[in-house]
Amino acid sequence: MANTRPMALLTTIVERVEDCLVAAWVDTRTGAVLDRRAPRDEAFVTEALEAAIEVMRSRERPPRMVLLSERHTHIVHRAANDPHRVLVVVCDRSQNLGLAVSLVRMLMDAEAA
Amino acid sequence: MIASPPVATEVLHALERVPSDACGALVRTHGDGTVAGALLCERGRVCWAMSQHYPRRLSDILIDEQDTLTYTQLNEVFAMCRRDHMPLGETLVARGLVSLPILHRALLRHTCEALDCLVREEASPWAWVAHKQYGYHPMLTFSPTEILTGVRAIANPELAARSLARLREVVRPGQRGFAIERARGAKIPLAHVGCEAVDLVALGDIAVHADEVTAVAQTVNVKVTLAQLGELACASWIERDVLFVLLCDGELAFNRLLAQMAAMAIQP
Numbered sequence: 283m284a285n286t287r288p289m290a291l292l293t294t295i296v297e298r299v300e301d302c303l304v305a306a307w308v309d310t311r312t313g314a315v316l317d318r319r320a321p322r323d324e325a326f327v328t329e330a331l332e333a334a335i336e337v338m339r340s341r342e343r344p345p346r347m348v349l350l351s352e353r354h355t356h357i358v359h360r361a362a363n364d365p366h367r368v369l370v371v372v373c374d375r376s377q378n379l380g381l382a383v384s385l386v387r388m389l390m391d392a393e394a395a
Numbered sequence: 396m397i398a399s400p401p402v403a404t405e406v407l408h409a410l411e412r413v414p415s416d417a418c419g420a421l422v423r424t425h426g427d428g429t430v431a432g433a434l435l436c437e438r439g440r441v442c443w444a445m446s447q448h449y450p451r452r453l454s455d456i457l458i459d460e461q462d463t464l465t466y467t468q469l470n471e472v473f474a475m476c477r478r479d480h481m482p483l484g485e486t487l488v489a490r491g492l493v494s495l496p497i498l499h500r501a502l503l504r505h506t507c508e509a510l511d512c513l514v515r516e517e518a519s520p521w522a523w524v525a526h527k528q529y530g531y532h533p534m535l536t537f538s539p540t541e542i543l544t545g546v547r548a549i550a551n552p553e554l555a556a557r558s559l560a561r562l563r564e565v566v567r568p569g570q571r572g573f574a575i576e577r578a579r580g581a582k583i584p585l586a587h588v589g590c591e592a593v594d595l596v597a598l599g600d601i602a603v604h605a606d607e608v609t610a611v612a613q614t615v616n617v618k619v620t621l622a623q624l625g626e627l628a629c630a631s632w633i634e635r636d637v638l639f640v641l642l643c644d645g646e647l648a649f650n651r652l653l654a655q656m657a658a659m660a661i662q663p
Contacts, residue, residue, distance in 0.1 A: 326615070333615045337608050344622035344629075347608070348653060351616040380653055 291369070291393050292319040298389075299382045301374035303327055303354070310338045311366040326354075327372065334358050334370040341365055348383055355379045357386045362394040403547040403583045405514045407595070409521050410539045415439040419525040423518035431518035434510060437529050440536040444506045446513035456501045461493055468492060484535045495534065503537055507545030514546075540587065540595050544573075547583045551576070558637050559586035565659065571642045575602045577633065582606075585637065593642075605631035606638055619656045621649065628652045634662045 295305040296319045304327045306318035313335050320327050337343065338358055345360040355375050361367040371386050373379075409421055413436045420433040432446035454469040472490065476483045484502065487493050493501075537545075548555030558574035566572040571589035575582050582599035584590070590598060601624075608620050609631060619632045628648040630641045643652045 330615050333611055333617075336611045340607075343604065343608070344624050346623040346649075348621040349608075349612050349615075349617040350619040350621070350656065352618065353616070356612075356615070356617065375657075379657055380650055383653060384650065 291389060292317060294389055295319070295371055295386060296321050299371060299373055299385055300378060301376060302382075303372045303374065304331065305369070305371045306331055307361075308335050308338075308368050308370055309366050310335055310368055316367070330354070330356060330372045331370055334368065338368045346387070350375065350379075355382060357383055359386065359390045401580075402511055402514050402550065403543055404581045406510055406546045407539075407543055407581060407583065409434065409514070410441070410542065412521055412523060413439060413441075414523070417525060418527075418529045419523055421521040422524050423513060423516060423521055425516075425518055431516045432509065432513035433524075434513070434521075435531075437531055437536060438533075440533070440538060441506060441542045442531040442536045443502075444509040444513060446509045446516065448516065449509040449512040451505065451508065453501060453505050456505050457487075457493060457497070460497050460501045460504075464492060482530075482532065485532060499535065502535055503541060503545055506537065507542060507549060510542065511546055511549050538591050540584070540593060540598065541591050543595060544584045544587050547585055551585065554637065555585045558639070559588070561634065561639065562586055562588045565639070565655075566641065567655070569643065569645065573598055573602075573640055575606075575638045575640075577606060577636050577638050590642075598640075601629060601640055601642075602638060605629070605640055609633055609638070618661045619659075621653055621656060623649050630656045632656075632661050 292305040292307065296302045303322050303324060304318055304320040307316040308314065308331060309316055315331055334356060337347070338360060347358045349356040353375055355373050357371040359369045361369065369390060373382055412421060416438055418437040420435045422433045423431040425431050432444065434444045435442040454466060457469060458464050458466065472486055472492065473483065475481065476486050484498055488495050488498055554576065562572045562574055566588040571593065573584040573587040573590050575584050582602040584598060604622070605620060609617070612620060619630060621628065621630045626648070627642060627644045630652050632639055641652060
């Protein structure tokens with residue numbers, strides 16, 4: 283039976299993270315987007331996912347990173363059980379960005395448990 | 396005389412030859428056998444450098460750093476120390492002539508400037524000469540990171556001073572930070588705050604990662620990168636072609652750094 287937990291995680295993230303543009307699983311080895319939930323499917327989303335894949339392509343990168351632009355917060359987490367699989371969450375930058383980052387981390391930790 | 400980045404790289408290579416637990420000097424000689432200069436080290440730390448062509452004396456720098464001092468005062472202490480075999484630095488501090496931070500800064504400046512001269516000399520490769528006795532107070536010796544940063548700053552003093560001023564603005568208690576010019580070659584800091592004891596290789600590795608991530612992330616207008624490396628949280632950003640890195644560890648370090656960076660204005 284297919285493991286549906288990673289997909290459920292994406293749905294949970296877009297429901298609970300305020301102003302979420304996209305939550306996706308990507309494969310940094312192939313550059314493929316494995317699954318995505320994009321409440322606001324803007325052209326920027328594709329660029330953001332490509333940049334996240336490129337950033338995390340090297341396995342020497344830290345497993346957990348947050349990238350800040352003036353408008354967006356990019357959260358990237360490498361999966362504990364598969365170093366090529368990375369969770370990418372992009373949301374509008376807001377006063378609550380610390381909350382969004384902590385929430386994604388908590389959900390990711392719960393998924394890994 | 397203006398140094399260039401390869402001078403700092405040359406110093407880096409010289410420091411790599413210093414045995415970590417020994418006491419002695421790396422010496423360079425001229426073709427006629429006379430000593431061009433030396434770099435004195437104890438337990439992997441740099442104590443002093445001398446170069447035949449370095450014109451400044453420690454007293455010149457001390458007076459530069461603290462204008463209430465006079466040559467007469469310093470010469471009296473120098474003579475007494477020589478006569479009675481007393482340690483010069485400790486005596487200057489004990490007599491209240493200079494504070495420890497000023498003495499530390501003056502010694503570091505003298506050592507880096509002399510080393511910068513010595514590296515440029517037409518002289519032999521470095522040769523290690525072991526000494527039998529340890530004699531320097533550890534507080535008045537310098538880590539490779541302090542020496543390399545000091546030598547690197549000689550190449551571009553204005554940029555180094557500006558970078559240090561910026562670091563002092565942003566580094567909070569319990570944090571450390573360093574700045575590296577974004578250029579090819581060895582990743583040697585231009586300035587640092589609190590990184591004296593951090594291994595230079597570790598700083599270089601962090602800088603390489605931060606620079607690579609920033610280069611990619613700039614395509615989506617990312618200005619600040621935060622990463623978690625075990626217990627250590629690291630934030631980096633670029634201002635005027637200088638990469639700044641803040642390091643913070645301890646409980647909730649990542650969240651604290653995130654809050655700080657979110658509130659910080661990045662200069663274009």
